[in-house]
Amino acid sequence: MAEENYDSRKIDGRSLSKKVEEQVKQGVDKLKAEKGVIPGLATILVGEDPASKMYVRLKHKACERVGIHAEDHNMPESTTQEELMLRIQELNARKDIHGILLQLPLPEHLDDKSAMLAIDPAKDADGFHPYNMGKLLIGDEGLVPCTPKGVIRALEEYNVEIQGKHAVIVGHSNVVGKPMAAMLINRNATVSVCHVFTDDLTKFTLDADILVVGTGVMHLIKADMVKEGAVIFDVGITEKEGKVYGDVDFDNVVKKASLITPVPGGVGPMTIAILMEHVLMSASNC
Amino acid sequence: MAEENYDSRKIDGRSLSKKVEEQVKQGVDKLKAEKGVIPGLATILVGEDPASKMYVRLKHKACERVGIHAEDHNMPESTTQEELMLRIQELNARKDIHGILLQLPLPEHLDDKSAMLAIDPAKDADGFHPYNMGKLLIGDEGLVPCTPKGVIRALEEYNVEIQGKHAVIVGHSNVVGKPMAAMLINRNATVSVCHVFTDDLTKFTLDADILVVGTGVMHLIKADMVKEGAVIFDVGITEKEGKVYGDVDFDNVVKKASLITPVPGGVGPMTIAILMEHVLMSASNC
Numbered sequence: 001m002a003e004e005n006y007d008s009r010k011i012d013g014r015s016l017s018k019k020v021e022e023q024v025k026q027g028v029d030k031l032k033a034e035k036g037v038i039p040g041l042a043t044i045l046v047g048e049d050p051a052s053k054m055y056v057r058l059k060h061k062a063c064e065r066v067g068i069h070a071e072d073h074n075m076p077e078s079t080t081q082e083e084l085m086l087r088i089q090e091l092n093a094r095k096d097i098h099g100i101l102l103q104l105p106l107p108e109h110l111d112d113k114s115a116m117l118a119i120d121p122a123k124d125a126d127g128f129h130p131y132n133m134g135k136l137l138i139g140d141e142g143l144v145p146c147t148p149k150g151v152i153r154a155l156e157e158y159n160v161e162i163q164g165k166h167a168v169i170v171g172h173s174n175v176v177g178k179p180m181a182a183m184l185i186n187r188n189a190t191v192s193v194c195h196v197f198t199d200d201l202t203k204f205t206l207d208a209d210i211l212v213v214g215t216g217v218m219h220l221i222k223a224d225m226v227k228e229g230a231v232i233f234d235v236g237i238t239e240k241e242g243k244v245y246g247d248v249d250f251d252n253v254v255k256k257a258s259l260i261t262p263v264p265g266g267v268g269p270m271t272i273a274i275l276m277e278h279v280l281m282s283a284s285n286c
Numbered sequence: 287m288a289e290e291n292y293d294s295r296k297i298d299g300r301s302l303s304k305k306v307e308e309q310v311k312q313g314v315d316k317l318k319a320e321k322g323v324i325p326g327l328a329t330i331l332v333g334e335d336p337a338s339k340m341y342v343r344l345k346h347k348a349c350e351r352v353g354i355h356a357e358d359h360n361m362p363e364s365t366t367q368e369e370l371m372l373r374i375q376e377l378n379a380r381k382d383i384h385g386i387l388l389q390l391p392l393p394e395h396l397d398d399k400s401a402m403l404a405i406d407p408a409k410d411a412d413g414f415h416p417y418n419m420g421k422l423l424i425g426d427e428g429l430v431p432c433t434p435k436g437v438i439r440a441l442e443e444y445n446v447e448i449q450g451k452h453a454v455i456v457g458h459s460n461v462v463g464k465p466m467a468a469m470l471i472n473r474n475a476t477v478s479v480c481h482v483f484t485d486d487l488t489k490f491t492l493d494a495d496i497l498v499v500g501t502g503v504m505h506l507i508k509a510d511m512v513k514e515g516a517v518i519f520d521v522g523i524t525e526k527e528g529k530v531y532g533d534v535d536f537d538n539v540v541k542k543a544s545l546i547t548p549v550p551g552g553v554g555p556m557t558i559a560i561l562m563e564h565v566l567m568s569a570s571n572c
């Protein structure tokens with residue numbers, strides 16, 4: 001068979017994210033015109049970690065594209081907890097800032113949990129605050145973690161039925177696995193959550209209509225572990241010798257999947273587009 | 287085989303709850319002696335629904351047994367939203383009240399969501415506030431829904447291994463199914479959440495090492511749907527002609543289960559004992 005056949009199975013995260021960003025841009029323009037409000041995102045980065053700096057840069061670039069005001073609060077590595085908390089409180093109080101994003105990981109001497117708790121839940125662009133996580137769990141989804149929300153958006157855009165389907169999630173992190181499970185349960189999928197302690201992972205993945213993998217284990221999911229026709233989201237990223245790999249052995253698994261995200265160019269761009277959507281949402285609600 | 291063999295498979299919720307209450311009583315006595323603090327629970331019941339009144343009465347009786355001060359705020363059916371919110375705010379402000387329990391359902395003209403949101407999360411004895419639900423989801427369990435917590439306590443008391451086991455939950459309610467899933471995921475079970483939209487329920491229940499059923503469908507789970515040796519929790523209650531039935535066909539399923547809760551006398555008493563534990567916890571933290 002020709003490669004082209006497989007190309008049509010690829011979930012194109014880049015073009016999907018462009019579509020979402022275009023919608024956000026329209027919303028931003030409308031908000032400016034009707035209420036004179038310019039949505040504002042403040043990112044807080046403590047230290048000089050190169051990967052974190054790159055992520056922050058990508059988010060600022062997206063803000064530029066959609067017309068969101070972005071501020072880069074790059075605080076020195078030596079920042080104290082008190083200084084960090086004070087900065088968060090200042091940003092909470094500012095009327096021109098609608099989203100606050102604390103780039104993780106923080107340097108080891110800082111407590112990320114209390115810092116994240118200090119962010120006003122209404123400005124919690126990442127959706128990690130317990131209040132927002134709890135609303136998610138009880139089915140009242142507002143600001144929710146961006147990566148799983150991006151998966152939901154992709155399912156919607158590709159008209160994949162969720163209700164009654166068996167969705168299998170591999171990885172039970174707070175950032176992906178657990179909120180992903182909550183979102184799929186809220187949409188009436190039958191949801192199984194697997195992880196490193198799961199006895200027979202293949203038994204579950206083989207039965208998955210929708211498979212979401214976020215473990216950070218390079219090429220964990222092989223072709224013989226997935227069902228013919230499955231819809232597969234690869235949230236993992238491993239860097240090796242300057243190349244990035246996902247958790248799914250894409251080249252072989254694509255032959256069985258009906259839809260599948262590549263790495264890179266799959267879930268990543270969607271995550272940032274959803275972040276933009278969140279800032280607009282917070283600015284619209286204020 | 288003699289009936290006695292099956293008796294030893296029964297999870298005795300009544301004696302378990304006595305054990306938990308005894309521990310709470312000791313904690314209450316200690317708190318009184320060391321800090322002069324008497325834990326206090328305020329229940330709010332709007333209207334005269336007989337079932338709700340019975341539930342409230344059971345909770346007050348438990349308070350009496352363990353030495354917790356209990357107040358019965360029985361408000362008339364005609365109570366306005368404003369009056370209800372005001373009462374919650376008064377109770378939030380009172381130093382001698384450490385737990386507030388809003389008995390559901392409320393009369394139709396009242397908004398239960400905003401009322402529950404108004405309860406101080408630190409006094410949220412039922413564990414239903416989004417802030418507490420979110421902490422649960424991210425693995426920082428404090429005040430959590432009492433019924434699934436009772437299931438976890440029973441698993442611990444009966445030394446049932448959770449990590450790596452396949453836990454299947456039938457029912458995806460906010461009160462039982464979803465928080466139960468979060469608690470079991472936090473303890474590294476492989477967790478499947480099934481419900482009315484699940485295609486082939488038996489496929490899941492047959493594979494369950496731990497099965498928690500909370501649907502309100504009388505005798506939904508039959509013997510041919512469970513695995514030999516499964517540990518089964520029946521959270522359902524159906525009243526019919528003066529008798530109560532669970533979601534599990536106990537008399538037949540007990541022949542295959544290694545452990546199983548009866549209805550009544552299983553999960554119910556545990557729920558109330560956990561509620562007592564919550565009030566003590568909140569009083570100790572204040």
